[in-house]
Amino acid sequence: MWISILPELGHYALILALCFALVQSSLPLWGTYRRQAFWMAFAQPMALGQFFFLSVSLLLLSLSFLLDDFSVAYIANNSNSALPWYYKISAVWGSHEGSLLLWLWILAAWTAAVGIFSRALPRDLLAQVLAVMGWIAVGFGLFVLLTSNPFARLLPDAPLEGGDLNPLLQDIGLILHPPMLYMGYVGFSVAFAFAIAALLNGRLDAAWARWSRPWTSAAWAFLTIGIALGSWWAYYELGWGGWWFWDPVENASLMPWLVGTALMHSLAVTEKRGVFKSWTVLLAIFAFSLSLLGTFLVRSGVLTSVHAFASDPERGYFILVFLALVVGGSLFLYALKAPAVKSHVSYSLLSKEMLLLVNNILLVVICVTVLLGTIYPLILDALGLGKISVGPPYFNALFVPLTSLLCIALGIGPLVNWRTMARKQLVQRIWLAGAVALGLGMALPWVYGGEWNLYVALGGLLAVWLVGTQVRDLLHKTRHAKQGRLQALKGLGLSYWGMQLGHLGVALCVVGVTLVSNYSAEKDVRMEVGQSIQVGDYFFRFEGIRQVQGPNYTSDQGVLLRVSEDNQVISTLLPEKRLYLARRQVMTEAAIEWGLMEDIYVAMGEPLPDGAWAIRIHYKPFVRWLWIGGLVMALGGLLAVADKRYRQANPVQA
Template sequence: MTELMLPELGHYALILALVMALVQAVVPLLGAQLKMTGWMSYGTPMVWGQFFFVSVSLFMLGYAFVTDDFSVAYVASNSNTQLPTPYKISAVWGGHEGSLLLWVWILAAWSFAVTLFSRSLPEDMLARVVAVLGMVSVGFLSFVLHTSNPFNRILPQIPREGSDLNPLLQDFGLIVHPPMLYMGYVGFSVAFAFAIAALISGRLDTAWARWSRPWTSVAWAFLTLGIALGSWWAYYELGWGGWWFWDPVENASLMPWLVGTALMHSLAVTEKRGVFKNWTVLLAIFAFSLSLLGTFLVRSGVLTSVHAFATDPERGYYILALLAITIGGSFVLYALRAPDIKAKVRFTWMSREAFLLVNNIMLVIVMATVLLGTIYPLILDALGLGKISVGPPYFNALFVPLMSILAVFMGLGPASRWKNTERSTLIKRVWLSAAISVVAGAALPFIMGGKWNGYVFLGMMLALWIFLTQMRDIADKLKHKGWNVKGLMSLGRSYWGMVLGHVGAVITVVGMTLVANYTQELDARMLPGSKVTMGEFQFELTDIRHVDGPNWTAEQSEIRIWEGDKLVSVLYPQKRRYTARNQVMTEASIDWGLFRDLYVAMGEPLEGGAWAVRVQHKPFVRWLWIGGVVMTLGGLLAAFDKRYRQKAMRQAGVTVQATESENKDTGAVTGASA
């Protein structure tokens, strides 16, 4: 086989993967329904084969990029001989076709992981889960092969040079952000598969919740990290210095995260107390459906965004049909099975179950407001009723108060007990935390800015409230265990994962509050030798020179930052011109720290050799992403709790439940939201 035929090998591997996905979707499911062990066993080898062939396909596309095979249309559109090799590799998912292939590969990898780490599941349950994942794989592999084939050729006139990768994507962010985000998006397909398999079998018990929880936690952790990386990437790459723009594609990742957060907590209550079964199944369906909706928004051409991949309506129709089949089929199955699912456990409205339910409902309401603001302009446009823009004023006006209510119940969750909590007991456990939060929250605006600021008071008060109630809960749990390693370890990884999730949320809220209210920025006209002052810092432009990169040229300025007589930093912002596309980009330069960033970006050239320069001081902006990383670690830690490594009994009708002591120690989830 000649090297010229390698793209055909990648295409052929995708076809074989589709055939295996079809077998995976049908045979194990029939085997489970007909109780035929031989047919059920088909699932695992089909998953492994599919993973192998999709991996071959992804490798072949990567090889085409590295070797500058411009006979492949996708490579010619997204690469160039001058493109640095790391960006050639990440360019594999830098456009629609390749990013969709990465999506399919990650789906195959998740399926492979399920067969590898879920062998202790009852055979019929595993067969159904694998079959549902096979159905999802069939849908996306068909999408790739019919509308988005990355191996289409340009023959016989092969271009000598490629068009180059979009300059916005020539960054480290492209290497890490899409894979992490897709790991989260696609990971919810596993929670979806477990929910559908449980509905088909009628086995909506605590064992099902336990099987599904670690997979959901890992998917949520990756999605959290992906969103944080996307915010960080946009912050330094776009040159505006913002960290969230309420862009429709940003919203597309936020919506499944909100529902996924609710799903994690609902699964915990279902496992611990045997309640919320119907609600938990609905959340699993919603989480994956919203991931598909995000795919539709990015790839349908219905919106314009710096994050959007495609503008081909045919692709949008295909994903819309897939979305309709997924949601429609799931709801039909749910309608048939839900009446038979009843929880016999009772609880009062002053209980941990009730507070968790309120927070779940609030998370769904927040998701619905974001969804409405995202799709309402699209619906009006589609109906020919005009074009409108829904921006930050709408989202902030609704998001902030709703999340504030959510934060209140986040603090009440750890302070409450299962089944019922006496009002006097609850007040006794929270009054000191509430008092400290209000007093300290009221003082901080004066300490930070010298005057009253209602938003800072609200944000800092709620952050302190969540943190202090969480610390009180830890203290209560260690009262009889002791503040030592043994006592700390006895609480379990699931509990500490929850703690990290809540602490990460606190760190993020602090970062959001302070950077949103205390950012300073200044636009100035600067010549070499000129200075501008902003707060306690002085910015001096000392030089402007021409520099050449591998596939770009730039005007680079040297800016010295002084704090009094002390030289704080020297920054080198650039205005780049990418030669292949003749596209101009702003490359900001940042002096970053734990408590503040100094951000400098070059604007447009002005008369007389001057430049427009934007300087910004951003307090605590890094806390946004530090909080995201801490939440990610919390999700991963909870997923690897040793309780989930217990072998589930295979006998029919037997469920695996945690021992009373395990449940008491780990407490499943004692907060209300992460």
């Protein structure tokens, strides 16, 4: 009997969390207006209470999934008794209602973290930050309760058995991908809240930037991990061998990442030199606004995507109104307050400030390019002007040259002085790295592919340039070290090493994108049992099909041996065609022999006459470097968060 009341308790906890959010969003703001510490003190306990009750709500929904309570409509639609327990957990956020509850819980977790770890902030600033985050929680709490309640019941006609989690989502990658992505999306709400609080009280100084930086870096790192996991999932789960296809929902996560990257660099300039204050605030507003736009695109039903959750326009209207209020209200406040916080610090055209401004402009231009390609077809469709598709040719034609310019700026930026420097001095610092990059870049297509390829040469040049300038910067910073270079390297600080890892991650991604895009090979073959075939430099022998019974599916599993020229077995590949029983849906499960330098990727097609099968074999060089680069970038962001300087009482000027 007690099992049956779990959903009601979860629903009740969700309502209580909304009540806490309402108090958190109002009383502390009133306290800052009246300058009364008593009311400001409500911010932290309300944030912790909201997190507690949302944790209870999410836990009870998870228990209801594990206990197969099909009287809950959300569980009946997204789970069944045969589903493995770990997929029942991921089913909690596997569709619209549960994913919004997870979104709200992560927001509460960020809010509680700010309340706990930011007690050194001035009381009024902390109260304003938590109040702004409380208003966001109120908006999404109302959205969940009014349009997307995960605890809605089917009583008295509860089914004895549920449906099934979407087979595309029955994968380890999709257990981790949404939480990491949401940690990034929602994490930018902290930067947004700091920006709004700074506008409200006019405190846009180096201390404000220093307080904002670790939260922004942490959100950016989580979003980087989420994007990398999504790319990895698309690569091995969808069965086509691609790692990114400019899907609108993929673009929805890329846009806040690009603006968030610009925000991190802009915060560094604001902290160090007190410039770009208004621009930094604007980037914080746009980063979170783009996160909300991504939420709207995924849940409004305006997109058709393997990633999209909902098809109910009513929910889309709610988020669209909320997005308009957040963006419109914050931009209105910005228009009122920004002129009062303008920067009045001079710097020359050849300075670190200017290079970081160029970096920011390029990142924003790239983001606008992606935004236009994503929403332009939607606007035409909404206006009744027809349906069009904007695909990879558009994105690649604009993304590649802009990203190339960005990589050049990334390499020069660390080597330039603050305020100003002589052109001759800059040339002395960069010429060797530039010469090495040019030479190795030009040689790469000949050495690796045996013939000239402009794109490979450009990718190699940019990757070597990024690494070479990093090495040059390390040598420059330790050139006068009296205690030895090794000791000097230890004293550079975690934020500096985070920057180094971030740029190294970009270089690794450039190598991966360049080589896999230009040297991938694939071949569709017809194979009978016992037949051998050569694909490129590799030999394969088809041993046949065997039946496999999974917990909630049956599978035709192919056995494909990779053999040497003298027919010795090197490895066994086991691609599958799975039939998920509840939905009667067939899914392709690729078999991948992975390595640091190359992947052999095999996917099964359809059965052919005489017991043969259609099989697709891919050769993917350096594809792993894409995800390694993403993880290295994320590690750099997390390393910067750990820098003790951000927890000091006073900002450090440079």
